[in-house]
Amino acid sequence: MASDMFEFCSNMTEEQDARARALIERAAAKWPLRILHVLSDAGAPLRFSRLLERVEGISQKVLTQTLRTLENDGLVIRTLYPQVPPRVEYELTPLGRDLLMQVAALWRWIVERLENFDARKAVKLTAAAV
Amino acid sequence: MASDMFEFCSNMTEEQDARARALIERAAAKWPLRILHVLSDAGAPLRFSRLLERVEGISQKVLTQTLRTLENDGLVIRTLYPQVPPRVEYELTPLGRDLLMQVAALWRWIVERLENFDARKAVKLTAAAV
């Protein structure tokens, strides 16, 4: 069984498990992570159009979709200022900042070992062990 | 600018950055994470057909594809025993185990705060702050 690295998820309902898996998957996915990163770097609320500029390569549609999901997950706050033309600002919630810190730790761990992630390394180690 | 949570990725080439992003995304993705989890739980090499049974809901095609990617990333080792019928076993590499531990830490962090990931919580906090 290996020492139980996943003991923490033994007392969960299927629904909770699915929710946690969805959250971890989304937090590490391309667009959500870039958006959270940009909002964190900005350190202040950003308008929709600023995000569209700074999140390189994202389309308007995908930006909208992803922001909705991040909002539903409680990671960003959307504030509408009812003006003409309208102004909408997005900012990280405390939870969003905390989650990003956790993901950043994993990211950093990977970056520090980047050269090890290569099939050839694994083959060499196996050969050496035999 | 916010205190620099991402200082570690400032001295990277675009290629390295892309590689790191791909790795973090894959490590947290549905099928790779389930496969790594099953291999970790097993604590021993598993045959292809055992994986197909234990990774609930995966198709043969996707299992093959995902295992190839995990192999290329140096996270699992594939061992072919040239018998008739053939026998193929998969096991975690040390790097695969270590990466899974890092992801498990993030996963656990999320599970422990599962109830906070909800837009209503964020709204309440905002309202309270105003």
Add this chain to the structure above:
DNA sequence: CCGCATCCTTTTAGATACTG
């Protein structure tokens, strides 16, 4: 037994045009 090749369906994303 393992897994590739093919075909088909579903999902996801990009481009463009349009509205309050």
Add this chain to the structure above:
DNA sequence: CAGTATCTAAAAGGATGCGG
């Protein structure tokens, strides 16, 4: 400005049959 609507392209996934 901040979206929505529509269409198309691309990617992911399932089903099935074949081959070493």
